[in-house]
Amino acid sequence: MTGMGIVNEHARSSNGPLLQSLGLNVAAPLAVFYGLRAAGVGLWWAVLASAVPPVLEALLTVVRERRVGALGILVLAMVALGAVLSAISGSPRFMFAKDGWMTGVVGLAFLATLRGQPIIYRIVSSVARGERRAQVAGQWQNSPSFRHLMRRLTVVWGIGLLLDSVVRVVLAYTLPIDSVMVVTTLQYVVLFVVLETFSRRYGRKPDRVAAIRNESATAS
Numbered sequence: 001m002t003g004m005g006i007v008n009e010h011a012r013s014s015n016g017p018l019l020q021s022l023g024l025n026v027a028a029p030l031a032v033f034y035g036l037r038a039a040g041v042g043l044w045w046a047v048l049a050s051a052v053p054p055v056l057e058a059l060l061t062v063v064r065e066r067r068v069g070a071l072g073i074l075v076l077a078m079v080a081l082g083a084v085l086s087a088i089s090g091s092p093r094f095m096f097a098k099d100g101w102m103t104g105v106v107g108l109a110f111l112a113t114l115r116g117q118p119i120i121y122r123i124v125s126s127v128a129r130g131e132r133r134a135q136v137a138g139q140w141q142n143s144p145s146f147r148h149l150m151r152r153l154t155v156v157w158g159i160g161l162l163l164d165s166v167v168r169v170v171l172a173y174t175l176p177i178d179s180v181m182v183v184t185t186l187q188y189v190v191l192f193v194v195l196e197t198f199s200r201r202y203g204r205k206p207d208r209v210a211a212i213r214n215e216s217a218t219a220s
Helices: 016-038 043-050 052-065 070-089 092-115 119-127 131-142 144-174 177-203 206-219
Strands: none
Touching (some): 016 052, 016 177, 043 177, 092 119, 092 144, 119 131, 119 144, 131 206
């Protein structure tokens, strides 16, 4: 969910991190899972192995940013907890369902940040560099429209993740077990595209961009 397409120049960073995220969170888990299943590996071990690429992506993000944010800590903690609980239960369906519960916890964490600096603002600020980071901080400080935008997008992403959580858990216990991985992965891609598209269009409305610039210019 890095670089959620916020206002004008904020979204004009390199596509490298995004492609890396899609590769390690979408393509790699599917390749690992179905490759191991085709090789005759048991379902439980195939599911467990498919969780390795997303964990690797989270660690690479930490290395790239050279710091661990609150969201990163939460995600890594939930992955570790999910792995322990899955090992205890030994249930492949529980392993799939735990992804839904983890998504729900992240969605709640998004909403919990609304009382202070919302998580979308923290993400935008973390991916900005140099003068851009200072400009983002200035917009947060001086522009009510920018603060409203950050909070509104945080609400949208938080609710979207909660809805995704519910659907994932239901699918984990109702679909044929070997179909769960591909269906929930496609669901993740669709959700991400929908939320990303909404964020870009909502954040880039000309009147909103103009209001943010005017408020920042007036304050400075």
